[in-house]
Amino acid sequence: MHHRINYGSENTIHLKQFDLMFPLASMKPDSYCVAGDISQEHIPVRIMGREMISDGLVYFYSDGYQLESPVIITPYLKDDEEIDPYIFNYSTSIWTNINTGKKFEPIIQKRMTANTDKSYTISTKETGLLIFAKRPQEAILRPLTSLSIQNKVNYVDLDELKQTNIIKTIEDIDISDPDIVKIYRGQVSGKDELRLEVLKPGSSSIVLKGTDFYGNTGAKTYIIDVLLAKTDNLLLNVLAALQTCSGMETQYDLSDYDFNHDGKIGLSESIRLLQKMIQ
Known part of the structure; x- marks a missing residue:
């Protein structure tokens, strides 16, 4: 209309x-x-x-x-x-x-x-x-970088990264597991940016290949850990537990509610969470 x-x-x-x-x-x-x-x-x-x-x-x-x-x-x-x-x-x-x-x-x-x-x-x-x-969430690449599954789109300011790490040029960027994180490089307002699209929890690595100001070539590797999110919202945790019980994927970390310590969330944990929410 x-x-x-x-x-x-x-x-x-x-x-x-x-x-x-x-x-x-x-x-x-x-x-x-x-x-x-x-x-x-x-x-x-x-x-x-x-x-x-x-x-x-x-x-x-x-x-x-x-x-x-x-x-x-x-x-x-x-x-x-x-x-x-x-x-x-x-x-x-x-x-x-x-x-x-x-x-x-x-x-x-x-x-x-x-x-x-x-x-x-x-x-x-x-x-x-x-x-x-x-807006995408800004991420700063460190040797071990953690990203939340909740922030689906992140970006890295490559110009700032080059300045911080005394890198003159970044000629190539590789990702080890594109099923966990996809990468896209482009110019945004005249700045060199790398976009990280989070797909699922897991570990991957980004390798930046380039040269320093002395003309030496090299590579830097950054480990990317995509983590489940934690929340204190009981309703969200109950819904996530029920999703897990039904075989669906969830974006929330429920490890604190693994009451019988078997490494998974079952129906009994879901019921206890539901009772806790009702109380």
């Missing part, structure tokens, strides 16, 4: 996750604007060489023109949520930082609170595909 606003109208379009307010003089004469939801699902979106997980997709289009005056966008945000707003213009094929208007620059990370009072808004004259994407 889409909504249409004609030239000379001042109107607000209410979508499932966004309000779009079009000022009276926002469009060119004989122009119109349409807007609508695309998806509320968390789906992967590749932006400027970096794949992100979207937290809302909408579109608004005005005959391929830039708007005459900015449309005001009010997102519905959850508590303590980190987001990046991007917009892709169909006619120019350019990504735009909505807050600054600069091209091909990702938004500075913001930590939002619930936007129930609608005090946080975004304004832009660009039209096209609007995406709110969750």
Whole structure:
């Protein structure tokens, strides 16, 4: 379903996750604007060489023109949520930082609170595909690096890594087990970044091959441990225990609840957890 606003109208379009307010003089004469939801699902979106997980997709289009005056966008945000707003213009094929208007620059990370009072808004004259994407979690590579299964997308600032380790160039990057962690390298806002996509718990290793400032070639190896997450939330632990009993995979570490010390979570442990939650 889409909504249409004609030239000379001042109107607000209410979508499932966004309000779009079009000022009276926002469009060119004989122009119109349409807007609508695309998806509320968390789906992967590749932006400027970096794949992100979207937290809302909408579109608004005005005959391929830039708007005459900015449309005001009010997102519905959850508590303590980190987001990046991007917009892709169909006619120019350019990504735009909505807050600054600069091209091909990702938004500075913001930590939002619930936007129930609608005090946080975004304004832009660009039209096209609007995406709110969750920021990847920054990871610092160490000889032994631990990643949580809960953070599906992580990134490493390779420029910072080179400076810290006195490396001039990184010419090749290998991963020993791509079934545990997948790696993607690309330029993001002029920075050399490595994206780590966590797939399942286990151990893998990343090997960086390159040269130092003296021209010597070499390699550095970093062990990556993908760990199950621990939580004090009894309800989540009960659900995870029931998943384990039914043969399903879970992202939570239940080792603290292995009451009979047999290395697994069975029905008896699930019942005890459920009783503990009820109490």
